[in-house]
Amino acid sequence: MTMTLDLASPATRPAVPPRVMPGGAVSPAAAEKPSLIGLSREGLGDALRSVDVPGKQVRMRTAQLWHWLYVRGAEDFGQMANVARDLRDRLDASFAIERPEIVEEQISVDGTRKWLFRFPARGAGRPVEIETVYIPEEGRGTLCVSSQVGCTLTCTFCHTGTQRLVRNLEPSEIVGQILAARSRLGDFPDAATPAGAIVPSEGRLVSNVVMMGMGEPLYNFDNVKQALAVASDGEGVSLSKRRITLSTSGVVPMIPRTGEEMGVMLAISLHAVRDDLRDVLVPINKKYPLEELLAACRAYPGLSNARRITFEYVMLKGINDSLADARELVRLLKGIPAKINLIPFNPWPGTAYECSDWDQIERFADHVNQAGYASPIRTPRGRDIFAACGQLKSESERMKKSERLAAAS
Incomplete structure (x- = not known):
């Protein structure tokens, strides 16, 4: 049975230990403070210097904050027991470490979880939501x-592509998704796992x-x-990368830099073996x-049989x-160390496409x-809560302006 929890309303929040829950809506004051989440070590050091931490202490204090934020999952400066009280107070007055607010959590029959996260307004903007x-x-x-609120690419088979781009996500908002998910799942030391978690x-x-x-993460390269x-x-x-x-x-143009500067595994949304068809399915083609x-894939830094695309x-x-x-797919990829994920199409409201018959998918594979x-066939996960590949789209972006403002208030 699919479960939906509206976590924006305190009355509907499940009874789980406080450390597992998000801290609730971010206050306007907190929203105005820059976040320490997602900063590099150098950036964290600069933040410490800005609140008058002596230079000879910056390295030690950076290591302390790094440990509390990313190993222990601290959500409040008050939890940082080995940091001096006066420094915690100065940090709290100047910076934020809040995670995104979990507006809604949906749990699929197969255990997949989808969260609607809300980030506070930036500058003259308004709060935004992502999944x-x-x-x-x-x-x-x-x-x-x-990596972004919405998308510019308008891939015709993808639900996210029907949502206009609102803005890029900051490093704090990208890392914040990881921290919020780990917290909600009980994935930090001594954290309790929420009842019913799979x-x-x-x-x-x-x-x-x-x-x-x-x-599209490569259109938000520096932040990603x-x-x-x-x-x-x-x-x-x-x-591990x-x-x-x-x-x-x-x-x-950004694919070589991804390998050189990030060193992570690369996946390509291919979906077609002819330019005329890919022009329609993936218009960036x-x-x-x-x-x-x-050609960019063949030259990807570090490419090998152990690090396939x-x-x-x-x-x-x-x-x-x-x-x-x-047959054409095999010909195109000749010489590229590769794995091919075949993804049964996941339907969404208004789409003109249908999923291939299972027998045909197996013949293709x-x-x-x-x-x-x-060539594994990806098992569809979370279809019943629109959490499967190509189904993500934040509901708030489909609301009328008055409804969005009411939801954010």
């Missing part, structure tokens, strides 16, 4: 993180991060780079056609699912496998 998804599996848990039986609950949520550097830092969140995957629709995209291929009935398409490529 983040957690997919539990035995021995691992994958968090699908958003999570891996052992190990970290958030063991993998995929930048496959709302938005900084956020993933924090997420992969060995003394903090400590996610081999457990972080960035998915792009094909922003070719008009700017960066297949030949240029695949994942090519994502959504299966659309009668559109891109023929055996001729499978068999041909690709026989050519020597791993």
Whole structure:
């Protein structure tokens, strides 16, 4: 049975230990303070200097804050027991460490969780909302993180593409999704797991991060780079770069920089083997056609059989699912260490596409496998709560302006 929790209303919040819950709506005062979440170590050091921490103490205090934020999951400066009280007070007066507010949590019949996160207004703007998804599996848990509010790419099979771009997310807002999810799941030391949670039986609950949520991460390169550097830092969140995957629709000029400066695993939203069809399904192809995209993939820094590129291929009935398409896919990827994820199309309201028949998906997969490529068929997860691949779209962006303002008040 699908479960929906409206966490914006205190009356409907489930009875779980306070450390697992979000701190509620961010106050206007807090919203005006810059966040320490997502800063580099150098940035955190600069913040400490700005509140008069002596230079000889900055390195030590940076390490303390880093540990409290990313290892212990502190949500309040008052929790930082080994930081002097007067420094905690100065930090609290000048900076924020709040996570995004969880407006709504939906839990699928298969245990997938989708959160609607709200971030406070920036400057003269208004609060914005994005969706983040957690997919539990035995021995691992994958968090699908958003990089933008909305998207500019208008991929015709993707629900997010129907939502206009509102703005890029800051590093604090990208890292904040990871921290909020880990907190909600009880994934910090000594944290209790919420009743009814369906999570891996052992190990970290958030063991993998995929930048496959709302938005095109390479159109928010600098902020994503900084956020993933924090997420992969060995003394903090400590996610291996081999457990972080960035998915792009094909922003070719930024692909080399992704390998050189981020060093994470790369996924390409391919979905078609001909330029004329990909121009329709993934319109960025008009700017960066297949030949240029695949050349960038072949030159991806660090590419090897141990660090393969994942090519994502959504299966659309009668559109891109023929055996001729499978043969051309194999030809196009020749020489690229690759894995091909076949994704059964996940329907959403108003779409003109249908999912390929299962027998046809299996025939397609068999041909690709026989050519020597791993070609798993992705099991649809969270379809009943619109949490599956291509289904994310923040509900608030579909509201009338008056409704949005009322929801944010």
